Amino acid sequence: MSKTVLLSEIHPRGGDTFDPLQQAFEWYQLVALPEVAMRPITNDADFVETIELIERRAHERAMTLVIRDWTHIDYTGVPFVEHPPYRLTLAEVLGQRFSLIQTTSVRHPTDQRLSLSKTQAAGVTSRPSSPATGVSPRRRCVSTSSATRTSSRTRMAR
Numbered sequence: 001m002s003k004t005v006l007l008s009e010i011h012p013r014g015g016d017t018f019d020p021l022q023q024a025f026e027w028y029q030l031v032a033l034p035e036v037a038m039r040p041i042t043n044d045a046d047f048v049e050t051i052e053l054i055e056r057r058a059h060e061r062a063m064t065l066v067i068r069d070w071t072h073i074d075y076t077g078v079p080f081v082e083h084p085p086y087r088l089t090l091a092e093v094l095g096q097r098f099s100l101i102q103t104t105s106v107r108h109p110t111d112q113r114l115s116l117s118k119t120q121a122a123g124v125t126s127r128p129s130s131p132a133t134g135v136s137p138r139r140r141c142v143s144t145s146s147a148t149r150t151s152s153r154t155r156m157a158r
Contacts, residue, residue, distance in 0.1 A: 004066055005030065005058040011070040012047040012093045013081065018070060021050055030057040044093050051094060067094075072116065 005028050009018040021039055024030040031053065041047050051067070058065045069090040077084035091100055 003063050005054070005063050006066045006068065007054070008068045009070040010067045010090065011073050012041075012044055012089055013073055014070050017080065020054060020067075024054045024057070028058075028063075030054055030061075047093060048097050052097065055098075072112070076112075076116075 005024070007020050007023050010020050010023075011018070019036070019041070021031055021036045021041075025033060025036050035053075039046070039050060039053075041050055051065075055065045067090065069088065071088065071090075073080050073084060074089050075084055075086060088102075091102060094100060
């Protein structure tokens with residue numbers, strides 16, 4: 001998978017918990033730390049622009065972007081959102097700018113709960129608190145979601 005950029009637990013409303021730019025910076029050095037700090041994701045347009053930047057940088061390195069969706073927010077919600085939308089938000093948002101290739105897998109509910117417990121216990125947040133802590137439209141995107149009932153993956157491809 002050396003030609004793959006895999007972002008994990010990504011969701012348009014989940015940037016405070018799992019930031020795609022932070023992952024692209026820490027795991028693949030696709031962006032610089034100042035870019036992470038200067039690009040907060042406050043709406044769907046910001047999210048799409050962020051994914052386009054990551055995809056463009058991955059493409060420059062002849063890599064394919066694969067996004068593992070964080071569907072917990074879409075179907076369970078607690079404690080991150082009060083009223084989940086019960087639809088695949090990532091596919092909805094990215095589908096406006098990318099051609100999506102989606103896959104789905106099943107995850108046992110106990111595994112999902114254990115993962116959530118670890119996330120909560122760790123107080124997961126992926127944006128650094130300080131600097132010391134350290135695409136063109138209609139590209140194809142493959143999305144992967146992980147949820148209690150189903151999981152889907154989104155992969156960016158040309």
